Amino acid sequence: MNTYNKFLPMVLLLLFLTSCHTNQNNITDVEDYNLYLNSKENTTKQKATEELNFWEEKLEKEPSQYPYLAKIASAQSQMFQTTGNIDYLIDAEKSLVQVNEHTNYKQSGYLRALARNYISQHKFKEALEILKKAETNGDNLKGSQKMLFDVYLELGNIDSAKDYLYKIKDVSDFDYLIRLSKWSDYQGDLQSAIKYMEQAMAISVASNVSGFMQWTYTNIADFYGHNGQIEKSYDYYLKALALNPDDAYAKKGIAWIVYSYEKNADEALRILNSISENYQAPDYYLLKAEIAEYQNNFEAKEENLNAYFKAVANTKYGNMYNKHNAILYAEELQKLDEALQIAQTEINNRPTPQSYDLLAWTYYHRGNYINALLIAEEHVANKTFEPETLYHLAKIYKANGKLSEAESLKMELLESTFELGPVMERDIKKI
Numbered sequence: 001m002n003t004y005n006k007f008l009p010m011v012l013l014l015l016f017l018t019s020c021h022t023n024q025n026n027i028t029d030v031e032d033y034n035l036y037l038n039s040k041e042n043t044t045k046q047k048a049t050e051e052l053n054f055w056e057e058k059l060e061k062e063p064s065q066y067p068y069l070a071k072i073a074s075a076q077s078q079m080f081q082t083t084g085n086i087d088y089l090i091d092a093e094k095s096l097v098q099v100n101e102h103t104n105y106k107q108s109g110y111l112r113a114l115a116r117n118y119i120s121q122h123k124f125k126e127a128l129e130i131l132k133k134a135e136t137n138g139d140n141l142k143g144s145q146k147m148l149f150d151v152y153l154e155l156g157n158i159d160s161a162k163d164y165l166y167k168i169k170d171v172s173d174f175d176y177l178i179r180l181s182k183w184s185d186y187q188g189d190l191q192s193a194i195k196y197m198e199q200a201m202a203i204s205v206a207s208n209v210s211g212f213m214q215w216t217y218t219n220i221a222d223f224y225g226h227n228g229q230i231e232k233s234y235d236y237y238l239k240a241l242a243l244n245p246d247d248a249y250a251k252k253g254i255a256w257i258v259y260s261y262e263k264n265a266d267e268a269l270r271i272l273n274s275i276s277e278n279y280q281a282p283d284y285y286l287l288k289a290e291i292a293e294y295q296n297n298f299e300a301k302e303e304n305l306n307a308y309f310k311a312v313a314n315t316k317y318g319n320m321y322n323k324h325n326a327i328l329y330a331e332e333l334q335k336l337d338e339a340l341q342i343a344q345t346e347i348n349n350r351p352t353p354q355s356y357d358l359l360a361w362t363y364y365h366r367g368n369y370i371n372a373l374l375i376a377e378e379h380v381a382n383k384t385f386e387p388e389t390l391y392h393l394a395k396i397y398k399a400n401g402k403l404s405e406a407e408s409l410k411m412e413l414l415e416s417t418f419e420l421g422p423v424m425e426r427d428i429k430k431i
Helices: 003-021 030-038 043-061 067-083 086-102 108-120 124-137 141-155 158-167 174-186 190-207 210-226 230-243 248-261 265-276 282-294 298-312 322-333 336-349 353-365 369-379 387-399 403-420 422-428
Strands: none
Touching: 030 230, 030 248, 030 265, 043 067, 067 086, 067 108, 086 108, 108 124, 108 141, 124 141, 141 158, 141 174, 158 174, 174 190, 174 210, 190 210, 210 230, 210 248, 210 403, 230 248, 248 265, 248 282, 248 403, 265 282, 282 298, 282 322, 282 422, 298 322, 322 336, 322 353, 336 353, 353 369, 353 387, 369 387, 387 403, 387 422, 403 422
8 A cells, every 4th residue: 555545544434524524604703702701700780780789779768759769770780681580671661651650741851761662562552651641841852752763663653763864963972873783784785784883883983982982892793783784793793792701692693603603502502591591581481492493402491482482471571572472373373363463453553564474474374375465465565674473474475376576575584694593594495
């Protein structure tokens, strides 16, 4: 045997082993983010706890000082953002209702704080009512108008949202730019959404306000991901974590890149499990369930779905997880009456294309393809650019024999596979 033949098997083995450990798609590096995962102390939670305790003690000593209630609510809201514990959000609502009662709903700052709380709870109609009072009061009118844009957009009242966007127009204003970015994204103009968010980010960096910077970093990271700029998305999630090592949202964003782009399910789960040590939110179980399905680990998928349903059984969540619940009832549990009821609730609460999509999707799973098509064509088609909704629309088109329309959406969806994930990518290819 000559030397070449003698060493050829060894060379091939080394090449094979190397290929197993090298993914050409890898852009993440464990060393970049491990420090943030291994931290056992949640300093953000600790600071919020200290703030909450401080103002509660102050109020106990001086019960007549109702402005302390707003400080307490702010700390409670921070605790919710840091821990995901719904109790803090509900407690913040109670504190804000009290302070507004003390002021007879005449101070717009307190009204806007209550409206922000309602928005977090998906109580958009209640938020609108409160903000209209703030607008009537007139103090810091621009602040109220900015939030009215937010709520009208959430409610699907596009004309009113557009009116308020015009009222707050100021291309040098951070708050206007982030709303113009959101509006552009809603219109399906991702390039403009990115441009305006980049302008807002420049303002936040110039101001050197950590909270603004962190918020814009995670939002621009989302946009970059949707636009296929995965490496830039990753870099900005890291920038957000450098400002706040406890930012669960940024960690989740990195986990999604590791899972959806790099197809490293085990590492994505490791990241998610580290988040769960300090942060609890039901939707994390859904992501773990999806990853388990991708791994064909259907036992783990069922365990995570059960954990999700147990979590959202807490009535304090109200309507916050209606979208997820409707889809799960239709797709996974075949509880179609319950799915239909939730879809109708969402339409009553906020008649957006996404709400009507839930109704059409439920009819699709009931085998009522004609009704699904009628609803989708009237209320969904050409009214939203959200990839998951377009996937539902493509399936409905195909079920009704509208194959060219389904194929056209399929081509569009194949460009959004990072955003939709590997499990849905497999389903898209079957359309």
